[in-house]
Amino acid sequence: MSTALAGKVAVVTGATRGCGRAIAVELGSAGATVFVTGRTTRERASPMARPETIEDTAELVDEAGGRGIPVRCDFTSEADVDALRASIESEVDGGIDLLVDDVWGGDPFVEFGTEYWESDLDKALTVVHNGIDTHLIALHKLLPLVVGKPGGLVIEVTDNDNDDYFGAGIPYYLVKCGIRALGRALGAELKNKGCTGLAVTPGFIRSESMLDLFGVTEDNWREAVNDERPEFAVSETPHYLARGVVALAADPGVERFAGKTLASWSLMHTYGFTDTDGSRPDFGRYFREVFLPGIDPRTVDPAMYR
DSSP states (O other): OOOTTTTOEEEEETTTSHHHHHHHHHHHHTTOEEEEEESOOSSOOOTTOOSOOHHHHHHHHHHHTSEEEEEEOOTTOHHHHHHHHHHHHHHOSSOOSEEEEOOOOOTTTOOTTSOGGGSOHHHHHHHHIIIIIHHHHHHHHHHHHHHTSTTOEEEEEOSSSSOOOOSSOHHHHHHHHHHHHHHHHHHHHHHTTTOEEEEEEOSSBOOHHHHHHHTOOTTTGGGGOOSSOGGGGGOBOHHHHHHHHHHHHHOTTGGGGTTOEEEHHHHHHHHOOOOTTSOOOOHHHHIIIIITTTOOGGGSOGGGGO
C-alpha cells in the first residue's frame, strides 16, 4: 500500500468487474476514496449476468487500504446518474479529483463474427447506446465535480490505442473509436479548466469473463495457452492497466498526456510498474512484431514480450 493518493477522491464507472474493478482497487491501495459504481449489486443483477458486484469491489478497495463506497448506477439513466452525483456531493466537499469512465455493458449484445448487415440491428444499436451514450451521460453529469477542482483528471477506458480496424465488428469498433475521440476532445476541452482528459487501453486482458471463456483461473491461466491462441501467453491482468492509471493520477505532470490514448504497455515503459506477477507484458510490441507481419505466433517465444 502507498499513500500517493491519500486524501484524493475518485469515481470509477463500470467498477463491478474487469479493468473498472482493478482500477478501483489499485486506487484504494494508493489511499484514495473510491466511489464504486455499476449496475450489479448483491440484490440485483444486470443483463451482463455476471456474479461480481459493486459491494464486492468496494470491500476489495477497503482491504487494499482505501475507502470504497458502492453506489448502484445505470449509466443509461439520467436519473440514476443524478442520484449518483447527489450521493457524491453528500459524502465529499469540493468535488472529485479523478473520474475514470469505464462503462461498457455491451457483452450480451455484441455479435462477434457476424457480418454487420446480417446482424440483429437492435443489438447493434444497443451496443452503441450502452458503449457511448453512457459515457456522454456520465460526463455531462459528473464533469462539473471535476472541473471545479484544479488538477482534476478524467480518464476514458477504451480498447486499442489507435483507430485501425481490427475486425471486431462495426458496432464494437465504433464504440471504441468513439471513446478514444472522447479522450481527445476532453484533452482539449479541459485544458482551459486546469484539468486533464485522456484515454487508456489494456492489452489482452485476463478479465473474469475472459478467464471463464478460456476455462481457467488466474492461478492456472497458462494452461489455456495453446497453438490456437498462443497470444494468450502475452496477456495481462486488469491490474496492469490499473497500476498505470494510479501512476497517471499521482503524476504532477500528467497534463503532458492530454488528449492521448495510452496503452498499458506504454504506461509501463513510462512509469516502470509491473503486473501482479512481476512481469511487464508488452502486447503492443507483440502485435507489431508478430501479428502485423503475419509471422506464425507458434514460432515465437512469448517470453520475449513479457
